[in-house]
Amino acid sequence: MKIELKNVLNIFNQDQIEEYSSEIETAYKELLSKSGKGNDFLGWIDLPDQISAELIEDIQLHAKKISLNSEIFVVIGIGGSYLGARAIIDALSHHFAQLQDDRKSPLILYAGQNISEDYLCDLIEILDKKDYSLVVISKSGTTTEPAIAFRLLKEHLEKKYGREAAVKRIFAITDSNRGALNELANIEGYKTYDIPDDVGGRYSVLTPVGLLPIAVAGFDIKAFINGAKSMKEELLSESTSFESNPATQYAIIRNILYQKGYTNEIMVNYEPRLLYFTEWWKQLYGESEGKENKGIFPAGVGFTTDLHSMGQYIQEGIRNLFETVVSVENSNKELKIPKNDADLDKLNYISGKRISTVNHMAEIGTTLAHVDGGVPNIQISIPEISEFVLGQLVFFFEFACALSGYLLKVNPFDQPGVEAYKSNMFALLGKKGFEKETETIRKRI
Numbered sequence: 001m002k003i004e005l006k007n008v009l010n011i012f013n014q015d016q017i018e019e020y021s022s023e024i025e026t027a028y029k030e031l032l033s034k035s036g037k038g039n040d041f042l043g044w045i046d047l048p049d050q051i052s053a054e055l056i057e058d059i060q061l062h063a064k065k066i067s068l069n070s071e072i073f074v075v076i077g078i079g080g081s082y083l084g085a086r087a088i089i090d091a092l093s094h095h096f097a098q099l100q101d102d103r104k105s106p107l108i109l110y111a112g113q114n115i116s117e118d119y120l121c122d123l124i125e126i127l128d129k130k131d132y133s134l135v136v137i138s139k140s141g142t143t144t145e146p147a148i149a150f151r152l153l154k155e156h157l158e159k160k161y162g163r164e165a166a167v168k169r170i171f172a173i174t175d176s177n178r179g180a181l182n183e184l185a186n187i188e189g190y191k192t193y194d195i196p197d198d199v200g201g202r203y204s205v206l207t208p209v210g211l212l213p214i215a216v217a218g219f220d221i222k223a224f225i226n227g228a229k230s231m232k233e234e235l236l237s238e239s240t241s242f243e244s245n246p247a248t249q250y251a252i253i254r255n256i257l258y259q260k261g262y263t264n265e266i267m268v269n270y271e272p273r274l275l276y277f278t279e280w281w282k283q284l285y286g287e288s289e290g291k292e293n294k295g296i297f298p299a300g301v302g303f304t305t306d307l308h309s310m311g312q313y314i315q316e317g318i319r320n321l322f323e324t325v326v327s328v329e330n331s332n333k334e335l336k337i338p339k340n341d342a343d344l345d346k347l348n349y350i351s352g353k354r355i356s357t358v359n360h361m362a363e364i365g366t367t368l369a370h371v372d373g374g375v376p377n378i379q380i381s382i383p384e385i386s387e388f389v390l391g392q393l394v395f396f397f398e399f400a401c402a403l404s405g406y407l408l409k410v411n412p413f414d415q416p417g418v419e420a421y422k423s424n425m426f427a428l429l430g431k432k433g434f435e436k437e438t439e440t441i442r443k444r445i
């Protein structure tokens with residue numbers, strides 16, 4: 001993995017980088033000695049080399065069993081209990097997996113990431129006709145969206161297969177000691193996996209939260225973990241200096257740009273299957289840094305698609321944007337543009353070229369245009385999209401996020417602001433214990 005900076009070095013100079021060098025060293029020390037803000041949520045750093053072989057085997061074994069009796073596997077969860085798995089599964093899957101008749105693994109569908117009645121009705125309509133299993137994922141075990149989806153699908157499964165058979169098709173991933181889901185899973189006798197106490201939702205993709213769905217989807221979780229492990233080794237054994245450490249570079253650049261008024265970061269990809277990787281990254285950075293009235297606003301675009309929608313704004317709108325491009329060097333498949341004798345579409349000048357070559361030229365051309373338009377550009381190059389490389393990217397972005405949050409002087413591991421909407425919703429729905437809020441809130445609507 002390589003990080004390149006375009007139109008960044010002329011915005012700030014070496015002195016500004018130097019100013020951050022002692023802070024970055026402190027941030028490293030605090031993370032590794034677990035002495036900084038949010039230090040009870042640093043278990044994710046140890047995951048790549050501490051996941052046991054038994055746990056991996058157990059997950060693979062159950063993934064195999066699920067694929068023998070299920071055409072569909074429903075992953076119920078929201079936020080960090082959903083986005084990591086979806087990011088990796090979408091990145092590795094066939095673009096049209098839903099229409100692939102010769103699929104060797106269950107199709108992964110998602111629930112509990114919204115409260116849409118139409119979505120859930122459509123899902124149940126599909127599940128009526130298919131064999132399926134499900135996993136319900138919630139660290140707290142009390143999140144409303146997945147709890148609603150699980151109540152519906154549990155009832156549906158029990159009606160479809162009978163209570164006893166349904167139990168074998170339900171998996172639960174939650175806190176090992178607390179929460180309603182933990183209690184329910186124990187009473188019902190579901191197969192459970194634990195989310196370690198010291199790993200927060202958005203940092204949990206290397207726990208069963210991500211690993212079980214990824215394995216069920218047919219992907220190599222060992223390679224994924226090994227990728228994370230290799231990135232951990234790279235980031236922790238290299239020096240912390242700006243020149244040699246990509247996490248240091250990314251964390252410092254973001255913070256300098258932010259100080260200079262570049263308050264919006266756009267993650268850019270040129271591969272549609274990275275859409276949910278961007279969604280995962282948005283949550284990781286948005287929830288980790290957006291607090292105390294501070295933080296870069298993370299957004300995402302998929303090019304070249306969005307060049308025909310958001311491209312205009314990026315080129316000429318308010319100059320508070322910078323881009324982080326995840327640049328994929330090699331496609332996994334090959335397709336060339338055919339020659340056509342009539343050449344009515346005037347495309348013969350690129351006939352014989354690979355589609356990926358055209359995509360790369362679009363990428364280079366766009367970067368130059370945006371840089372000329374005053375949009376600083378950070379390029380993160382990866383050789384290909386594979387389990388190993390995605391594991392590297394996941395650990396890279398997690399570690400750089402923790403560093404960046406420490407440079408911003410926030411706790412990158414909490415999310416106090418997420419609660420505000422919940423108490424309003426509970427008050428409006430008349431939940432016990434929210435009577436006072438109900439009175440106040442009804443006056444406001």
Ligand code: PA5
Nearest residue numbers: 079080081138139140143201202
């Ligand atoms: O990153 C986080 O902590 C959040 O996004 C949570 O993952 C999300 O709110 C879901 O919480 P839970 O897993 O407790 O249902």
